[in-house]
Amino acid sequence: MPDRVDVGAAAAVARAYREQWASVLATTARLTRDLDLAEDATADAFAAALQTWPRDGVPRSPGGWLTTTARRRALDAMRRDQTLRNKLPLLVEPANCAAVEGAVLEDPPAVADDLLRLVFTCCHPALSREAQVALTLRLLCGLSTAEVADAFLVSESTMAARVTRAKKKIAAARIPYRVPAAAELPDRLDAVLTVVHLIFTAGHTAATDQLVRPELVTRAVHLARTVVAIMPDEREARGLLGLILLTDARRPTRLDAAGKLVLLADQDRTRWDHTAISEGRRLATESLRGGRSGRFAPQAAVVALHAEAPRSSDTDWRQIVGVYDVLLAAWPSPVVSLNRVVAVSMVDGPQAGLDELAQLRDDPRLAGYRYLPATRADLLRQLGRFREATAAYRAALEHSDAGPERAFLQARLAEVDAHARGGWSTSHPDDAGPNAAAW
């Protein structure tokens, strides 16, 4: 890593916290075989850095310094509590794991292995998805319990209990601290990517006035980058990073100055983050190369196709429909089918979209999914069937939380309701409507 002795010591600690927290903790956990103790020792090491670095200067290798310090703190604590520790269930360290005492701390592959162990332990299938997300934010991102609770709108005590229960299960059920075997890897990796994607989604479509929780988005980008770095051959990991970067590239234009939702079609594309778009496009292309694709690569390709169009009217909807077909083959989800409906309506018109939507209306998996009635409402609006559109917008609002999305649906409801009452029946074929991918 580059030397950063020129920056202020406090900034160096903050930077190390962002970039090295997870690897310091991951390596320390292999020594302690106890996640709580590893967390405490890692936090101690960062606190020590805040005291020492301003006085003695920032070490040449901040990560090495922090790992050595955390390790020393952990060893001290273990010596103090030797008798107690013998009675506690510990993380299972597989026999083939290199002994920490002899491990070279600056050895990048060893650090990558430790990070992999931590990632796969946090996202173990024997833990609930909620626990996986909470542990990932706590242990891999270094968020406090209060911050994690805030991100998922639950009380701090609820989140603390969730984290404690998960850690207890890891120890008591002996969830091993190791990288899964090749045969298990596809499933296990999918869980990791799903967790990262959930964290991104929670940040990207938050029910706040800003629509976004930037800190969660930043964490998700960092996690996705970490996963790509430690598993460079996994195409789906690249696809996920691409998807996240491409989606987040639109952030500056998703709301107007008044905080109102701006549809994809109406966004000022010159203000998109074009650095992120070019990286995302490269990742999307790489992730689609090779054999059968997974879930994230085609999703990245869809967003890339949107990002590539200089104007909304240049969008290659026909190709987007094709990519959705690829995605459906890999992941037969009704949500994907719904997004495909929107693409079909852009190619063959709103009636064609509505015809395809009819097959999804009774799918129990979409019950309560607000984008189903919202999409239907918009297709009906485009067809000038305002009375039916009114009912559909109302249904969408029933499942919509506060925030810009809700305000948008309310505005559309008022518009179609006025048409319905006035008995107008003009349609607006040029007006691209909302859909799950539109904001």
Add this chain to the structure above:
Amino acid sequence: MAEYLILIYEDENTYADADPSVYAETLAAHGRFAEQIVEHGGKLVGGQALQPVSTATTIRGDVVTDGPFAETKEALGGYYLVDAEDLDQALAIAKLCPAPGGGVEVRPVMVFE
């Protein structure tokens, strides 16, 4: 190594309503399962099949009642106690446990020291 209890929960009707061959096949699969545990690096410590829920008696406090503790569609029908390296190994073993009428639950055994 640690001990894990593999609890087999099945709908008893699976066998009552099915062709007798289903029961015979399941029994044979249980015979193979004992070997598979060892092949996967685990050890079989013990295991039993239970009589149907209709034979169960429940005691709460000092009240004795006829029937199982909890009325569920899928009831505890038997168990294996296995020794495994960690949860991943225990789950790999438990995935092979025959339970065509339901599924299995894996529970680590508490150790008192």
